[in-house]
Every structure is written in structure tokens, then in C-alpha cells.
Amino acid sequence: MSSPFLTPFTQHIENEITRHAGVELSVLRLDTMHPFVNGNKWFKLKYNLLEAKQQNFTTLLTFGGAYSNHIFATAAAGNLFGFRTIGVIRGEEKLPLNPTLSFATQQGMQLVYLSRETYRQKHTRELQEDLKQCFGDIFIIPEGGSNLNGVRGCTEIIEDDGAFDTICLACGTGTTLAGIALSLNPRQRVIGFPVLKKGEFLTQEIENLLSNYLDSGLTAPNNSPASWELMCDYHFGGYAKVNDDLLMFIQQFQLECGIQLDYLYTAKMFYGVMDLIRREIFSKGDRLLLVHTGGLQGNLGMKQRL
Structure with missing residues (x-):
């Protein structure tokens, strides 16, 4: 599958805080890869799309909330690579559609709504x-692209x-x-910033993903994960x-560094x-790399809600 994506670049950031602490700070700009399918969304979709192609599926079905970056990216990727797409949306339809869902339909995605109670059964x-x-021969991608193809x-x-000590x-x-x-060397580490309340539950989710991936026989740069x-x-x-506080931080960071952050994910991590x-x-002397995972499309919908 040929790639229409730009190679992400790394941008160095320096301010009074980093100078005082004596740390080096850089940002991996995954948000610049593509206008619609950017950030970590493409990486989580890539091998799902390849598997769907290899198995001759023509229709992708996936899940997400009304403001989902994953729904947005899957709709755009399906349009780019010739798939029909179906988005199963949590909750009731609300008209007019918000910017995320409106874009998805413009990309050809069919939207289906499930009650929140039924939606919780999406993995069953x-x-x-x-x-x-209901929809025939469909290739199902889990919410957020959270499967072994996504990990790969x-x-x-x-x-x-090993240019960086810590990835955030x-x-x-x-x-x-x-x-x-799974891609780092043993001297590096990863720090994750959950955007969900009581995000400690992700510890077990991540351990399961790592264990299942290593047991699957899929290729990985390293046989054991770096510390995280x-x-x-x-x-x-x-x-x-x-x-x-967060809104002020977003404004100040963009003024100082020229980098736009999304409200839901990267802004919280950068803060x-x-x-x-x-x-x-x-x-x-620590060298930090912050991964900008895109998702800027969600800002328009968030601004309408604020």
C-alpha cells in the first residue's frame, strides 16, 4: 500500500522551564503527516487496512464516540484507500452533526448509532x-484501533x-x-499520561497488549518492552x-512554541x-521526546461545547 503521508519531523523546544531544569525537550510532530489521517491514528490503522486488503474485504466497520479522532481518521483512510466505511457511534444521533461526524459522512462513512448500554457490548x-x-462481509476494527495490528x-x-532517554x-x-x-532499547523508558479519570486501569490493558503481542509471533524491534x-x-x-488552567496553557504554548495542541490528548500530556x-x-541532562499524536480536528467541536 503506497503511502500518501509525509515523514514526521522532530522540533526542539526550549523555554525558561527547560533551561532551569537542564533538560532537553523535543516534539515528534506526527500531527503534520497528513491533513486528515495523522498522528498515531495512521499507525494504528496501517496494518488493519493491510490485513483487510489481503483478505479481500471492501468494507471497514469500527466504533467511536461522537467526537472520535479514530472515527474521523478511519473515514478519511477508507476514502483514501478505496474502502466503504461504517462508523458505529456511541449514543443517540444529534442533528445537526458535529464537525467530526459531518466530516466522516462527507468521506462516505455510514453512521450507525447504538445506545450506550448496547455500545458497551461492542467487543462481544x-x-x-x-x-x-446487518451489514454483510465487514472487517471490524476495534475502537481506537486497539488490537495487535494497532500495536504493530x-x-x-x-x-x-537511542537519541532520547524518555518518550512521553x-x-x-x-x-x-x-x-x-516494544520499539525502544532497554536504556529508554516511556511515560504515558492517561486522559481518562482513574486511568490506572490502563496498566492492566497495556500489560495484556504487550503479553499478547509477544505471544503472537508478530515482529517487534525488541523481544521485551522498555520500562514504562x-x-x-x-x-x-x-x-x-x-x-x-489547561486552556491558558494551550494558548501560551502555541504563542511561545508555534505548536497547536488538541484539547483532549496532547494538551494534557504537554501540561x-x-x-x-x-x-x-x-x-x-535528560533528553525528552514528546509525541504529538494529532487529533487537532477535535478542537473545533470542543470549542463549540466550551
């Missing part, structure tokens, strides 16, 4: 069989020879963290929750990293 064989009965794609995000990223499902951990940990205190009240640097959690 019973519901998936019902969907196959995320092993390709970091391509360096926002976490929704933990798939991206698992893939990155979660910082669960920067969710700002939970998914899609923000406050004045958390800066707070940890300020608190001297990192050692002098």
Missing part, C-alpha cells in the same frame, strides 16, 4: 455477529538509535504506548474535560510534562 461476539448479519503499527512511530505521550487505550515500548509508567494525575476531570519538569522529576 454476539454484537459483532449481529453487525455482520505503533512500533514504527519512534525511529531513532497521551494515552487513551494504551495501544500506542505498548507499540512504542503512567502519570494519572493530569486528566483534568476526565475525557473531554478541560479547565481554565503534565511541563509540570514534572518544573518539579524537577527529571534529571539534568
